[in-house]
Amino acid sequence: MSRKMLYRHAIREALDEELARDENVVVMGEEVAQYNGAYKVTEGLWEKWGDKRIVDTPISEAGFIGMGIGASMLGVRPVMELMFWSFHSVAFDQLVNNAACVRYMSGGLINVPIVVRGPANGGTNVGATHSHIPEGLFAAFPGLKVCAPATPADAKGLMKAAIRDNDPVYVMENTKLYGIEGEVPDPEDGDHVVPLGKADIKREGSDLSIIAHGRSVLHALEAAQTLQEKHGIDVEVLDLRSIRPLDVEAIIATVHKTNRVMLVDESKPFGGVSAMVSTIIHEEAFDYLDAPVARVCSIDAPAIYSPHIEDEQLPNPRRIVEKALMMG
């Protein structure tokens, strides 16, 4: 059995279950406790679990994320919320030097079982500094793991996998998805864990593969519907779910199947996830391509504020359909 559940509530359920499973799990961040979460992801958890397990921090991202990393070296398992992933920049040293490198520089003597989570998306008219989409950026650091769930079920399952993983995992959520409803398996039917590194075919098709992650998956599904109905193009949609580790097998398999690929990626085109996936396809499946790999990314400028135009800077169903038709 499964239930309909909002994306934010699916994440909360994952946190709640992991708090119950492991007494070392502690949720910390700005406004996560008494305020119930800036985006209400952690609503009710403080009331249930109390001060020790659900910790409000001051606005000190470098301080509290570094603190969580230090505590994790002793076996605590902090799940730290960045109110926006955009705020990574003020904690960058902790996120990429300490979390990603301390295992390596200690010759494997230390591990850092932390989760850093929060929304990483554009589309909310909050301007460039609050609209960074850094999954490609952090996936570029060996030592880190990154995932970006598109659905409530994946959000819950990946969060649980992230918390149980013994390496640092950065979970990129999306404020535009928090209010989206979807089917989530019932806890009574067993532990719902989605492993990192496993992509998911969200729609089967034979003419064109669209590979996406996060909210772009929903855009791809909508575009696929249009392409089917209006243009007779049968689109397969592969949701990466996890950026690092990356399900290269699934990427190659869908290329073999359709021989045409479009990558949809909310981050910028230069060095983003789509750039990496494109490279892998060229390295490992070039002979199976009937057309150059196409990409739909955010238009290459800092995120524009204007509510009249921001959606056009981001990938959207219309841009995906147009790009698909241009592929011939």
Next chain:
Amino acid sequence: MSDEPQEFSQFPVNQELSSDQKIELLTQMMRIRRFEQVSLKHYQGGKIGGFLHLYIGQEAVAVGTISLKGDNDHFITAYRDHGHALAVGMGMNECMAEMFGKQSGCSKGKGGSMHFFAPDKNFWGGHGIVAGQTPLGLGLGYGLKYQNKRGCCLCYLGDGAVNQGAFHESLNLAKLFEIPVVYVIENNGYSMGTSQVRSSAQPEFLAQRAEAYDMDWDIVDGSNLYEVRAKTHVAMERARNEFQPTILEINTYRYYGHSIADANHKKYRTPEEIEDYKQNHDPINVFQRKLIDEGVITDEQVAEITKAATQEANDAVKFADDAPSPTIKDITKDVYWETDNETEASTIGRHFFGD
């Protein structure tokens, strides 16, 4: 600060030291010095890569503070980490081999001089970014408290680190969350080539910044091992018993440059200044004289300790020379816990890219 040095030897934490323990403290300082002198020789000989930040002149800080270690006390420092590493009990062999870039090094040749670690001895590095370790030290204290262990974390930093934002965020959190952490500023007077008056708006006492966070602080003479122990003990007990953080500013001096690559270190300070410290404030000489005065040790014994430490350091060089280098295959080990341990999770998806 105005206390006569002699007085600190009468503090209970020092009075309870046996003669053997006092000799051991002197021995530790001498081992660190010999280890580093030998390191310097081989750095100049091209066997050690990167930077070499020597601790020579500061030995009483690491040895004095770490000698107070209880089972649940933890230590973390910056890149000038050789002294702390040896003081917690790491061997010269593994440390020398690390600097020589060998597989038998404490970090398998993946960290180098700035990145020594020994979690089994409660030593968490060895960190290269100035003040980057200060939130980690806070986290070690947080972890102890979270796990209901009575202990504290000593987090060392240089005088140059006090102007970094991460340090101030850590101080605020330490007091706000009542974390058992002691921040030890090892003030050697120079943040690389910039003196304290040229880098700090309020240069008299760096530790006084604690007042902004309603935190206790103290100034310590780092050339006097008894004083280091006496004052650090107070701060550690405050952390362990009251969950209250402290900043200690331990005044010390480094004989060499910021690193051996610091070619200007004789320009930003005078030869007289360096000579004065060597003659009158050298922590090893000061403590050695005290122990001779106390009748704890003889000149002959000192000579024996020196000889043994030199031999140990030279043996470490031999060990490091003979140790195997890491292989290309080793480059992608120790990146992820899950892949190193070949867990089920590590079999799902690709973790490493490129050739």
